[in-house]
Amino acid sequence: MALVTAQQLQDYYDHYRDTEITFTKEITKILSVDPRQIYVKCNGNQWPCIVNSTSLMACRIIVGVKGGAYAMLSQKETGPVQVRFCFTDSDKQMISFFVNGKVSDIKPYMNSAELSVITISFTQRPPDDLIERLGTLLDANANAIRRKEERVILNPDVKRKLGLTKEEAIVQISGVPRHCILRDLSFGGVKILMMGLQKYVENQQALLQLRFEEPQEVIQVGGVVVASSPIEGRKDILMVSIKFGDKTVPIAYKIRINNYLVNMRKHVFAPVETTEQKLAAAKAAQEKAVAEEKARMEAEEKAKAEAAAAGKEGGEAAPAQGEGAGQSAPAQGQADASAQAQPAAQEAAHASEEPAEVESLPSAEEENSAPAAPASE
Numbered sequence: 001m002a003l004v005t006a007q008q009l010q011d012y013y014d015h016y017r018d019t020e021i022t023f024t025k026e027i028t029k030i031l032s033v034d035p036r037q038i039y040v041k042c043n044g045n046q047w048p049c050i051v052n053s054t055s056l057m058a059c060r061i062i063v064g065v066k067g068g069a070y071a072m073l074s075q076k077e078t079g080p081v082q083v084r085f086c087f088t089d090s091d092k093q094m095i096s097f098f099v100n101g102k103v104s105d106i107k108p109y110m111n112s113a114e115l116s117v118i119t120i121s122f123t124q125r126p127p128d129d130l131i132e133r134l135g136t137l138l139d140a141n142a143n144a145i146r147r148k149e150e151r152v153i154l155n156p157d158v159k160r161k162l163g164l165t166k167e168e169a170i171v172q173i174s175g176v177p178r179h180c181i182l183r184d185l186s187f188g189g190v191k192i193l194m195m196g197l198q199k200y201v202e203n204q205q206a207l208l209q210l211r212f213e214e215p216q217e218v219i220q221v222g223g224v225v226v227a228s229s230p231i232e233g234r235k236d237i238l239m240v241s242i243k244f245g246d247k248t249v250p251i252a253y254k255i256r257i258n259n260y261l262v263n264m265r266k267h268v269f270a271p272v273e274t275t276e277q278k279l280a281a282a283k284a285a286q287e288k289a290v291a292e293e294k295a296r297m298e299a300e301e302k303a304k305a306e307a308a309a310a311g312k313e314g315g316e317a318a319p320a321q322g323e324g325a326g327q328s329a330p331a332q333g334q335a336d337a338s339a340q341a342q343p344a345a346q347e348a349a350h351a352s353e354e355p356a357e358v359e360s361l362p363s364a365e366e367e368n369s370a371p372a373a374p375a376s377e
Contacts, residue, residue: 009131019055032089034087040073047067049061050063062109063116066114080123081120102120141251169192174205185257188244192208198228198230225241225242226242
């Protein structure tokens with residue numbers, strides 16, 4: 001099974017919860033059901049049963065009318081009922097769980113007097129393991145119709161994602177096996193390269209044999225050759241188109257193609273979704289910043305208005321405050337004057353120091369121009 005997310009599980013449950021699946025031999029194999037470990041439980045007792053069909057809302061089980069299960073479940077008031085499902089995973093480990101429900105209908109199985117079909121409606125959402133298995137199968141069936149003609153062009157990377165062991169395959173045309181090379185696949189058909197002549201392959205029945213891994217299995221798909229044409233330069237090598245029959249495509253093949261298409265869609269659309277989320281987040285951040293700036297400006301205007309109102313109310317108390325201010329004004333004036341005088345005094349001190357240095361060091365021109373002292377008699 002491909003890895004599925006919680007969102008996929010919810011989508012499966014929303015879209016396919018009412019769709020019923022009959023447990024045929026093929027379905028039982030695809031779902032890896034262990035029929036020997038399926039039981040119905042009621043009032044502390046449990047009995048083996050056969051699951052005839054199930055959906056995500058209810059299941060139908062087959063029990064013998066002479067057994068204890070029928071005797072208990074056919075009573076008017078049976079109480080809670082549980083159905084035990086059991087599957088095996090890829091490592092052959094057993095996965096089992098109970099689904100709670102109640103008896104909603106009882107009728108004979110195919111008009112048999114010995115077997116009865118009991119419908120048990122689930123009273124809560126079933127476990128994710130059941131949703132995943134049934135949802136994967138139902139989604140593959142649905143997409144096999146919706147995306148029937150969507151083609152998957154093969155290359156090494158696609159081959160690996162599909163689980164194909166190799167591009168070479170075996171195709172039987174009119175019962176004669178031939179080697180071929182796969183070129184593309186779809187739910188509805190395939191294109192292959194093979195050796196042969198057109199007149200011997202056109203409109204003939206074909207059976208394609210494909211080998212997959214993880215898990216390893218061989219899948220055969222039947223169809224009919226609808227077109228063929230020789231490739232350029234080689235009349236003995238044909239490009240052959242095979243159309244599958246609607247009822248001959250195995251569920252296993254549909255699941256392989258569907259898993260690839262679903263995973264490719266995630267890969268293609270994930271960057272777009274991420275970009276949209278980033279743009280939405282940036283827009284939300286911008287709107288938040290604008291709202292905060294607007295709130296800040298409104299708060300400032302409100303504070304200014306309150307300050308102006310407070311100034312008007314305090315106008316009458318201003319003279320009383322003025323008296324105190326008048327008394328302290330001289331002291332304040334003296335302090336301001338001293339503060340202004342201090343830088344001036346510092347400048348004056350620097351000015352007085354600089355001329356003293358100049359006078360103590362006369363230049364050479366001043367020495368030459370000085371008058372000579374008179375000679376004594």
